[in-house]
Amino acid sequence: MPDAKPILSLKSVRKMFGAHAAVDTINLDIAEGEFFTIVGPSGSGKTTMLRMLAGMDTPTTGDILLRGARINDVPANKRPTCMVFQSLALFPHRTVGQNIEFPLKIRGEAPERRKQRALQLMDLLRLPQSYYSKNVMKCSGGERQRVALARALAYDPQILFFDEPLSAIDYKLRKTLEKELKDIHRETKKTFVYITHSLEEAMVMSDRIGVMRAGKLVQVGTPQQIYTTPNTRFVSEFVGDVNVIPVTAGADGTMSSPVVPGALKAPSSTPGFNGYMVIRPEYLRFLSGPGEADNAVSGRLYNEYALGSRIQYQVRVGEKVFVVEKLRQQPFSGKLDDEVWIGWSAADAILVTD
8 A cells, every 4th residue: 555644653663571672673654544464473573563553562662653643652542543362352241242332331322322333343244133132152253253353343443453363263264254354454444453473364364464583574565575576585485385495606697506406597696696596386387308497307206285276296306395386277197206397487486595
């Protein structure tokens, strides 16, 4: 959302725990109405960053700005924001309607107004209106997730924060809720800031993604940018299955690797470059011989895995295992233990450092 104004900005934000920088000098603008997701492995600092944004922790140094105003010391209950926790934090002995209405009751709104708003939000979240008087603990996990989101929306916050809300839900329901969250974001036009350890989850829902590692934002971009142009080996491997080859460029720019014999062609080459060539599995293809691709290598077809509409193959080249992915309808007659040629175009490779 390049033309939208920032609703939330971080300026050199740092959070120290003793000598450890849990969040280390983060600069970031989040646009109004954006679905921004922070991803990273455990211990990368994403939860600490979210807690500071939500007002549950304060930065050690740096500033957090909401519409240009510094909010470092503004407590969570004084901010126009709301958090949806992984645990949901619903009131177990109350009904669905009472849970959703809670923030409106705290505000002192009349009972009829509270009920009207709760029913509107239940419609938005695809909860039957008959659930209004149902005990929340008699709802399924997915329904409770919707109740928690409806309660958060009842606050009418400017920004909604999400702390891994789908991590405890089974795979099929999680995929459904990912799409519903994206739909709800589009309908409400609220700013969503979401954290997850699942890059796949982030790719489905987000306008932009920030990848964290050891307290730092190592790359920020659209899902397409993160996937097709990762700037480090860490980001490329975090995004999913990938083929990574160590490469070195000679003084003339010629690329070589201990994994693949002969010279390699890359989209670009800097003399003296020392790093990695990354090739996504879908860009590798089976060949009849070495002359059919810019880069080619022979190996043994070691295994195959059915992934719904796709099939993934493992090809062993010495100690290195290459992953090749094909759509199921693309014909391939190779059998396990066959000697095969695989290859890729120079334009489909990415050069990265650590």
